[in-house]
Amino acid sequence: GAVVSQHPSWVICKSGTSVKIECRSLDFQATTMFWYRQFPKQSLMLMATSNEGSKATYEQGVEKDKFLINHASLTLSTLTVTSAHPEDSSFYICSARGRSMEGYGYTFGSGTRLTVV
Amino acid sequence: DQQVKQNSPSLSVQEGRISILNCDYTNSMFDYFLWYKKYPAEGPTFLISISSIKDKNEDGRFTVFLNKSAKHLSLHIVPSQPGDSAVYFCAASGGSNYKLTFGKGTLLTVNP
Numbered sequence: 001g002a003v004v005s006q007h008p009s010w011v012i013c014k015s016g017t018s019v020k021i022e023c024r025s026l027d028f029q030a031t032t033m034f035w036y037r038q039f040p041k042q043s044l045m046l047m048a049t050s051n052e053g054s055k056a057t058y059e060q061g062v063e064k065d066k067f068l069i070n071h072a073s074l075t076l077s078t079l080t081v082t083s084a085h086p087e088d089s090s091f092y093i094c095s096a097r098g099r100s101m102e103g104y105g106y107t108f109g110s111g112t113r114l115t116v117v
Numbered sequence: 118d119q120q121v122k123q124n125s126p127s128l129s130v131q132e133g134r135i136s137i138l139n140c141d142y143t144n145s146m147f148d149y150f151l152w153y154k155k156y157p158a159e160g161p162t163f164l165i166s167i168s169s170i171k172d173k174n175e176d177g178r179f180t181v182f183l184n185k186s187a188k189h190l191s192l193h194i195v196p197s198q199p200g201d202s203a204v205y206f207c208a209a210s211g212g213s214n215y216k217l218t219f220g221k222g223t224l225l226t227v228n229p
Binding site: 041 | 160218
């Protein structure tokens with residue numbers, strides 16, 4: 001089946017530094033990738049949608065200069081949290097959809113726990 | 118504004134009994150609904166879905182019911198097993214952009 005690998009699974013960084021999270025589709029071409037954020041006991045909130053080779057579309061309230069998304073290839077998308085602050089600490093999850101997947105054939109990554117100290 | 122609501126943060130049932138997880142939505146444009154299961158520190162895994170043209174979809178022990186007039190759907194798990202213990206998310210989508218809106222989740226605990 002479709003597999004999405006997300007790395008790192010957890011990261012601790014100092015306030016003011018940048019952190020990059022990678023999401024790779026291992027056995028399919030991900031034409032669309034979605035990035036979510038989940039705070040404790042909250043739902044998964046969609047941050048942005050990225051299509052291969054084009055700029056990401058951000059949801060309302062998500063700062064595109066702070067959360068940089070790159071989807072340069074059909075198998076890799078990255079989310080960079082720039083100048084991270086403690087309030088950015090959260091669980092970040094990617095989801096990928098490939099050309100051959102019908103309808104809502106999403107596959108989720110395993111998530112990244114980001115802690116900013 | 119929560120467009121997808123799961124009003125029960127937790128549910129506890131005995132092994133072998135039925136688990137019923139509920140979900141309500143407010144957006145009339147939603148036409149496709151999904152249930153995901155999530156373990157701690159892992160991404161969600163797809164369980165079952167239903168299109169708005171149906172009112173029931175069944176897959177093994179899992180059945181999803183949709184009541185469009187009430188904007189309500191439910192997931193039934195029969196019989197419940199301890200391995201079903203996880204957080205269950207209801208998600209909804211409408212239109213062709215495939216964006217999903219999630220509820221806050223319900224923690225299901227199945228006791229042996």
